[in-house]
Each structure stands twice: as C-alpha cells, then as structure tokens.
Amino acid sequence: MREQQYPVIGLGQGVFSFVHVEDVAVATAAALEADPGVYNVVDDDPSEMSIWLPAFARFLGAPAPREITEAEALRTAGEDSIYYATRLRGASNRRAKQKLGFAPRKLEWLSKTNKVALGAHP
Amino acid sequence: MRVLVAGATGAIGRPLISALVASRREVIGITTTERGVQTLRDKGAEAFVADALDRNAIEAVIRKVRPEAVIDELTSLPKKYTHEEMRVAEERDRKLRLVGGRNVRMRLSLPAPSVTSCSPRDFSKRLGQDSPPRQNRWRRRRPLQSQAAFEPICRLRIVC
Numbered sequence: 207m208r209e210q211q212y213p214v215i216g217l218g219q220g221v222f223s224f225v226h227v228e229d230v231a232v233a234t235a236a237a238l239e240a241d242p243g244v245y246n247v248v249d250d251d252p253s254e255m256s257i258w259l260p261a262f263a264r265f266l267g268a269p270a271p272r273e274i275t276e277a278e279a280l281r282t283a284g285e286d287s288i289y290y291a292t293r294l295r296g297a298s299n300r301r302a303k304q305k306l307g308f309a310p311r312k313l314e315w316l317s318k319t320n321k322v323a324l325g326a327h328p
Numbered sequence: 329m330r331v332l333v334a335g336a337t338g339a340i341g342r343p344l345i346s347a348l349v350a351s352r353r354e355v356i357g358i359t360t361t362e363r364g365v366q367t368l369r370d371k372g373a374e375a376f377v378a379d380a381l382d383r384n385a386i387e388a389v390i391r392k393v394r395p396e397a398v399i400d401e402l403t404s405l406p407k408k409y410t411h412e413e414m415r416v417a418e419e420r421d422r423k424l425r426l427v428g429g430r431n432v433r434m435r436l437s438l439p440a441p442s443v444t445s446c447s448p449r450d451f452s453k454r455l456g457q458d459s460p461p462r463q464n465r466w467r468r469r470r471p472l473q474s475q476a477a478f479e480p481i482c483r484l485r486i487v488c
Contacts, residue, residue: 231344235344
C-alpha cells in the first residue's frame with residue numbers, strides 16, 4: 207500500500223467481505239457442532255473496492271491508491287485481479303449468525319475510515 | 329471431541345487451535361516443522377509432523393489419532409503479496425489445497441461436510457470449469473478398499 211502497488215481497477219465496484227481472523231477461529235470451532243451446510247464467515251460490512259481500498263490506505267497513513275483501467279490491469283496484473291476488483295459480490299453472514307452464534311467485530315480500519323468515506327456520523 | 333487440524337500453524341490455524349483448546353476440545357495439529365510442533369504444544373494441543381501432500385504420512389496420522397472431526401486450513405500463500413510471489417505461490421497453493429485437502433479428508437466413512445468454504449480466488453479460477461471438489465464426488469473416485477480400511481473410525485465431520 208505504501209508503495210502504491212495495489213491500485214483500484216476500473217470502477218472498483220467489486221464487493222469484498224472481510225473478517226477478523228480471531229472471529230473466524232471461533233466460528234470454525236462452533237461449526238463442529240452445527241448443522242451440516244455452508245456458512246459464510248464474513249463480517250457485516252461488505253464494501254466496494256473503491257471504498258475499502260482508499261480507506262485502508264488512509265488507515266495506514268499510506269498515499270491514496272492509484273487508479274488504473276481494466277485494460278491496464280489485464281496487462282500488468284492478470285484477469286484474476288479484474289474479477290476481484292469489479293465482479294466480486296460480497297457474502298451474507300446471516301446463516302452463520304443464526305446457526306453458529308457468529309458475532310463478528312467491526313474492523314477498525316474499515317469502520318472508522320468508512321465513516322470518512324461515506325460521510326456517515328459516528 | 330477429538331479434532332485434527334491440518335494447516336494448524338497458519339494464519340487461521342494458530343488462532344483456531346487456541347479457540348479449540350479454549351472450548352475444551354482434544355486438539356491435534358499437523359505441522360511440517362519442529363517449530364510448529366513447539367507452537368502447537370505451547371497452545372495445549374498435540375502435534376504430529378507430516379506433509380499434507382504425503383498421502384501415506386497423513387494416513388498414518390489419521391490412523392493413530394482417530395479423529396472425530398477434521399478441519400482443513402491448508403494454504404501455501406506468500407508472505408508478501410507481490411505479483412511475482414503470488415504467481416509462484418499460485419500453483420503451490422492450489423496443489424496443497426486440492427491434493428493435501430484430499431489427503432487430510434481421507435476416505436473415512438464420511439457424511440457430507442459440515443462446512444465447506446471457498447475463497448474467492450477459487451471462484452475466479454473455476455468459472456466455467458470444475459465445480460469445487462465435493463465430498464461425495466470425491467468419495468466415488470476413491471478405491472473401495474481404502475474406504476473400508478477407515479470404516480471403523482467414526483462418523484467424521486469435515487470443516488474446511
């Protein structure tokens with residue numbers, strides 16, 4: 207991030223879901239006794255890359271990420287990176303909350319800085 | 329519950345081992361290094377040294393441990409996420425997840441996985457290709473005798 211090696215690609219509308227690793231550990235342990243099935247263990251703030259990447263840079267005190275086109279990304283970073291940056295859809299943790307008692311924490315870097323990015327009030 | 333964890337000293341494995349020990353499970357971790365053994369013991373878990381890619385070694389561990397649940401947290405991602413390192417890691421990581429994952433979920437008499445998760449990188453790779461490996465598909469491909477060899481162990485739960 208500090209070297210601006212991780213750019214926003216295209217419109218950066220791909221929606222990422224993050225989660226704290228300690229929350230993952232607790233949810234995974236809870237899954238041992240839960241109903242068989244698929245659980246998305248992700249936090250409550252799925253965010254578009256165009257929001258979370260600048261937010262993460264701000265949190266680190268790094269310069270704002272560069273912005274590049276999809277064509278440029280295809281040449282330099284490969285098609286995976288475009289898929290992530292523009293197509294990812296985020297995930298719902300509803301079932302994990304219901305069945306695993308999953309209670310993800312707010313991510314410091316995302317929640318604080320999102321307030322700046324979205325203009326929300328504390 | 330006896331829980332066997334593969335990828336026990338990784339980014340998720342380490343806090344997971346602590347969470348499992350804290351919730352009073354009997355926890356056994358697989359690691360490839362002596363340092364990993366020490367990490368696991370310090371956390372209150374048992375440790376076995378085995379390479380997930382070595383089918384015989386994993387089979388030996390499973391026979392010995394007789395786990396009631398297996399948790400697969402195998403990955404081989406680079407320390408730094410530069411394009412170069414990601415490119416190098418990609419094939420290594422893929423192999424560990426697919427081959428290693430298959431080994432640690434070794435054909436016991438298994439119900440469907442209790443939890444299966446796919447990281448987004450799997451989706452992009454597999455668009456229009458293979459669907460993610462599912463336990464029932466995989467079981468059909470295994471030789472029958474190896475299933476029989478593990479019948480007595482237990483109903484296993486797989487979390488990955």
